[in-house]
Amino acid sequence: MRDWCPRITKTFINQNADKYQHELKQVTRIAQCPDCQGARVNAKVRSVKIGGLNIADCSAMSVADLQDWLGKIHDDQADTILQDLKRKIVNLITVGLGYLSLERGTSTLSGGEGQRLKIANCLSSPLNDVLYIFDEPSVGLHPHDLTGIKKIFKGLRNKGNTAVIVDHDPELIAIADHIVDMGPGAGREGGRIVFEGDYQSLLESGTTTGRALSDPGVVSEPAAPSHGFYTIDKVNAHNVREARAKIPRHMLTVVTGVAGSGKSTLIREGFMAQHDAILLDQKPIKASGRSNLLTYLGVFDPLRKTFAKATGESPSLFSFNAAGACPVCKGKGVVTLDIAYMGDTSTVCESCHGTRYSTQALSARYRGLSIAQVLKLTADEAMRQYREVLGPAMQALEDVGLSYLSVGQALDTLSGGELQRLKLAKLLKDGIHETMVLDEPTSGLHESNILQQIALLRSLIANKGLTIIAIEHNLRFIGQADWVIDMGPGAGSAGGKVLFEGAPLALMRRNDTPTARAMNAYFGFIKDAAVQP
Template sequence: MKEIKLHGARIHNLKNINLTIPKRQLVVITGISGSGKSSLAFDILFEEGKNQYLRSIGILAGLDNEDRFDEIEGIGPTVAVHQNTTRQSNPRSTVGTKTGILNQLALIYASDGKALDEYKKPLSPSSFLYTTADGMCISCKGRGSYYDINLKQLIPDKLTTLLEVYESLKVTSGFLRLLKNKYGMHFDTSFWELPEDIQDEVVYGTYDNGKQSYCLERILRNAHEKGEDVEEVYVKTICPDCRGERVGDDAREVFFYGKGIGQLGQMTLAELLDYLDEIPGEELSQFTKNVIKNVKQKLKQLIKFRLGHLTLYREMSSLSGGEVQRIFLHLHLESKLDSLIYVFDEPMAGLHPSEKQSMIEAVKELRNLGNTVIVVEHDKEMISQADHIVEIGPKAGIEGGIVVYQGDYKGYVEADTLLSKYLFGKRTMPERKVRIDIFDNKDCIILKHANVHYLKDLTVSFPLHAMVGIAGLSGSGKSSLIEDTLLKRLASARKYGHAYGITGVERISSFAKISQEPIGKSASSTPASYIGIWDKIRELFSKQEEAKLRNMDAGYFSFHSKGACPDCGGSGYERIFLTSDFSVDKLCPMCHGKRFQEESLLVKYKGKTITDVLEMSISQAVFFLADQASIAKPLRILEQMGMGYLTLGQPTSSLSGGEAQRVKLAKELGKQRGGNMLYVLDEPTAGLSLYDTALLLKLLDKLVIGGNSVIIIEHNIDVLKNCDYIIELGPEGGDMGGEVIAKGTPKQLIASPNSKTGRYLTCY
């Protein structure tokens, strides 16, 4: 079939829509946040494509799913690249393992590598991989480095007592009592005069069944993992045995044209391609020739995607969002599969304007292989090059869920939808009154010697009581400067009263980091629980007359306590595992997704059950709970941010990165603050249409007018041109970045010959 035909789609807020989507084309589905576009793309097209394929091979036979639509025709095997699934946190996952290049290099070394000892037994490919027990360096367990404590820096004074050491690290009173029971007799002794075995135990602890006791190493590791700047005393040390090569002794004695595999792992992709280009092919086995040809092809495509600055050993968790998306797109393009349906979730998120065209070309290449590519996107460039456009709207939640436009780009220009008005200048973004007197060296925070990752020992001034944009290409050092340097040093200054390399901290009352990291992974985490109103709502139900008669406390109105449905445990569905890590969900036959046991649903507040309240949108709940001030206030903030479409009970794991960030911002704004706060946001426009971006700009402006400071990492031109001051990093990514290439007001960036962002500020 040449089309996907959908009839009566009605999941979430979709209003029984009918839709015909052409196959083997690039289709963009757009709409404001909460309009229903993700419900259409992921909850229907992707889920049904996956489920029909599984049914066709007999895996899901006889499994009825919830009533989401009347009929769907022409759907085929479907692949989803969702923002939530592309984020990586495993430190052993690197560019080399994710792309498969390290595995291919291991084959080359096992086949044609030359050992220093000629009579040595040949090694298997696994011996060249840091991810295997055979191949990893034993000392660092394949990490290439480890953290060690610089005791002389931590305790520079020879007279500092053990108690003073603990106090300087802000050990809690509870742990201090435990430590006193163990080391109390040594508390008044200088640390450097303690017996060597006690010193060692205080620093590195003891182990009981593999569990480390409370010690200085554990205190510093916890602080490091929380993002505090403890790098002066908790130092990342390159493994002395493998010198960062990650692999064991045997592998390090095998060379291929003068290089060990660990040395290749530390090269950038561009350097690796140059190295492989110089190897004479006539001396190689046919097998190795084929593998090298394959590796070079991979490297060329990754470099084309502007990833040449990465090394094979670069951890996936340290990559920017744009870099991660491009690696995943490369993997799908490399498969060369056709006749598939791909569903992408905002592949343009996290990209600098100059990087967008290469992403669009890659998506088109996937289409040209014979696939249907469906992209959920707000970006004007992607929309302008789509074969077919679908806008869901007109607004969010109950005001959305219908098809307001379907057709080509030419027709969209003439359309009169909410988003097309913003896209084509019929409605304009709000313009802030940008500060002219922006830079005053007295009213700023100054960072000195910022050199994390590729930062080139920078000194950077951040003006306060202003909106400051941090711009630059993907991988240019924006997150290194803000997340890994500024925020860590601010955290250390707040905890210890001082921090290395930062001045002006006393000019703010406090700071809040608002990132795109998921709020919670469990189904029990909801917007209501996250913003702190869920307990109050449950208390409200427990005070109703029916609840008192039945002796029901607040626990009966919790779906993971006494109130949970006994069949599904309060999840609302049954999870059926097809393999150890692949499952499908079936609606619970007892509670039909309501999550609660029957008795809990007999109690009503203003005629509504606890399930009814959880199913309310934030906008509905603001009206319904208007007389409950402590509940209504944080809900109103969310509504003002354009998030009135979220339901109180939806799992926070289902929120996009941008949505999660705005819920965090609402929670921060709901706290009683005295003003003069510093808010640091990481790409808050991810997942936002121009309509939603306008609402966010108004909110950020309100924060600055209220005496606060805002630092915002952003690519969105509409946001950057409304900043009071912009700091741009570059000129490229990775080792070619890490410098401040331009700074000043938006007008000054437009005039700067070095700025790569300024030229786009004039285009809007």
């Protein structure tokens, strides 16, 4: 048995793949190293100290605390290293990551934290005349956090670089020197440049984006909760200490606060540990590359059976995973060539032209279309063509704003925001849970799409009596909440407290938290104030 241990450890335990994780958890356990106590460095390294602290102690500090500690060190020999280190730490603090420790594993960072880490690294670069492209850098960020991000972008520009930002956030759009607006719609209805110019011209352009930015919305004035409350009893996890809160039943509650303030901890470690609820986040759906919207929504089998009944063929002929698969590419749609000393090269299959189906499957038609042509239809087109089979599923996609997607689109090509909305569409089709938690539901959404999403959530509450909890930063969305729980005041050890519970208007009137101040600025000054601060 002793001879097998190293082989088992190397083959299974030390692999990063998730393939055996479920089985391994049943026979293994992870414990802190008794020698280094989790420091991960040997005794000799731990014995070297500056001001009573070794390198492991410094790595365990928050970045903000490390900055204070470095300020106390004065050594001419290390001055060059110290100055470079201090500059990098300042950049991390500028983007709002002062609460993180240097030992924190990058795999444990949220999407917003990872994005800001990359941005801070860009500012540390001495290069100029470089083109930087940032894809939705505002994801996961509170308006308070965007202050530092905007400084980063302006700093890159002022150093002689070009920054291209792909984003929906009104604050980032407003600081741009030049704006390119795409549209007018999504999917096949988009793909065209509908505007180019400065911010003020965009507001006056009449495009979907211009109209949305010109109207920040209003703050709702909800009735007092009348169905009782869910209570969150004493949460102690991560940076949240002794936190308690209440959430009204059959209403829309939004949990706000700066990034890292403890919002997710309060809900995931508190509410969801104490109450039955379903979570919709943006994590990828566990499925193979052969899965598509129809398979996920559970309507591909009925569609194949419909084709089989109409054509007299076997249902398996209309599956690219079974009898209908192209014999050349085996239903993949592409052929991968493994060339020695070079990376793999994939080309569209010349036999099926990427459809994945055999000639026999492509020749069978129902209502004038082959099964491959059906998979290329948008949800809206599929609804009209095959309503009796696909109607409820396609209606759910339309309700969540995904009617522009092709029904055969692979799941691994969807964005995080699209995945979350797809999960919601499946719930709409199969049956809604009484209590739902949405983790940043507006991520990746245009302001006009956010209006559609708010209307959908409102209808679910009104018609089905749901309780919906959203962890969110978007100010338009927060303004439409029935109840707000504001966390903070800062991030990491400076956060973790419930600062406010109540209606959005009451939070704005207090004007004593980062969220309250951001809401007053947004609703009060971007346009004629819907609610005066």
